[in-house]
Amino acid sequence: MTTTLTATPVGTESQLVIAPMLIVLVAAAATLFLGRHPRARAAVSLAAGVAYGLAVAAIDWYIVLAPSAPGIATYQVGDWPAPFGITLVADGLSAFMLTMVAVLGIGSLVFSTRRLPGGEGRSYYFPLFHFLALGVTGAFLTGDLFNLFVWFEVMLMASYVFVAYSGGPQHTRAAFWYVALNLLASAVFLLGVGGIYATTGTLNMADLAQRLADPAAYGLEPVPVVGLLGMLLSVFAIKAGLVPFQFWIPTAYRAAPPQITALLAGATKKVGIYAIIRLSFTVFAGAEVAVDLPLPVVDAAIAGDSPLPFVGAALLVMGAGSILVGGIGAVGRDSMEGVFAYSSIGQVGFIAVPVGIAATTVDPALREFAIIAALVFALNHTLAKGLLFLAVGTVRSATGTSRFTDLGGLAGRSPPLAIAVFIASLALVGIPPLSGFFGKFLVFDVAARARAGPVIVLLLVGSLLTIAYATRMWNRSFWGARTDAVDAATIDPVQVGVLAVLAATIVVVGIGFDPVYEFAETAAEAALDTDAYVDAVDPQEVSDLDGSSGGDH
């Protein structure tokens, strides 16, 4: 008999898709065996970071941005064709997310080589770092729902250890609740995945999109999918730290080493956002399910036969809650990382609101524009918040504290550090010409185009709160009289160098914004183009296989 499970030729682009994952996997294994050689460990880690950055840059160029680039490439693991094997997919959206994570990850890695936190666990720091990067990269690249669950777990396992890393009583307690919450979330994730498999008979995202768009041809009853998508959304909202799932963030962010907190805020949060965008728009948008929700906030008519209005309503409510809870919480904190942790809850609300508008609107142009706005804002959040958490690391390793009562006059003590933090704070607030200005401007523009008055008011309140807590953080720690801790501080030049490079990136992204916007536009187009995604993955018709077996059953 002729089998359709034949190998497809593997091209260079195909191999590029898996390259970043292989690099961090090999680096994690290598650094694990170099436990006794700190210098070699750090050198291998740095080399892996550079190689990772190059691989991501190659994906950006050869798959997405070059004039004759295909825009999307797939790697069928083990040469099993979709939907049977695990498919890895790199398209504009994955590439955009990977690029953000690579920039911040390399910065955090260089930062980590200077001063490793903690005592006994020191030799496991770099392997865990690479496993965290592996989980994040796998989640961005996988095209399979269950495989997404697996990469989430890889990412979480590393982050559990990091939250418990410093080993004090508060750290252990924070880690226990973080682990318990995420174990519960993993069970819910499994329930959602199992339900989707029972409803549609597939877990491959492209196959899923294909089947949901034409349920009659596959004999499906797609209605349960809306509820199952709701379960998955709640899991992703936990990872993204959206209200009402934000409560674990302040303690976990305080417990983890600052250079890891930068990654938790800059990378694992974005995995939640990425999964929401990918599943809602690429996979489930075409599902023919009538959802009728009264949602007076957005003027555009909510109709259509897809679960998107449901997603949109949920995201708008969660985003609004996040902006208020995060902003109000940040104003009253008594330490730098407390302010930034709450600020991180608020900022992710600014990402969720445009995604929510994209899901509720029926206007395709506005939908694409709203996703672009969310991505640009996410980019700014990764750069600025990553820089700020790394700055907390610098301040903590120099002065031994990050509480406002013990800080003051840092600006005079280290002008480069102060300038970097100042630039990142201004980017959070949204001052032109920094990257934050465009993020915030686009989000307001989206709300205005959707003629959503209450959303604009909400965004204004959120922005005012941002100004309030950024100013307060700055006044309390960088101005005022020098404290003893600040006077005795020795500030590491390499750490400040990393901060300076990130600050320069924020300025460069703001000044040369056109190519960044085009990249975000490509990413948003990729997120919305289900057909291209299905074509690239090319899930075979299951009925073809039945035919080839002779049909003697």
Place this chain on the structure above:
Amino acid sequence: MTAIALAAAVGALFALGTFLLLRRDLIRVVWGLAIISQAANVYLLAMGGIAPATADSVPVLAGHGEGVPETADPLVQALVLTAIVIGFGMTAFALVLSYRVYEEHDTLDVTELGDRE
């Protein structure tokens, strides 16, 4: 009949897990998490369908020619196997952490942990 029994089992496991999860003793919380993740595994297994499978419901079998034996859906079994391994690892980690919590706080009572901010 099997479907009803499975549904009852999954429901009972979730109920028991949730009950334990809300206890004050950390070890019971870990037990609750372990039971809930097992409940999710049983549910996942049931989602593959409990009817004897043919090449129609298990398409991979079609590639193996004639004489396909009756079998349950192998995909969910592979998924559950993965989920079980991950769940065991996580439960072990949670147990180690609760031991560490006991070492550092001298208690496993959730409410007392909260007081020692």
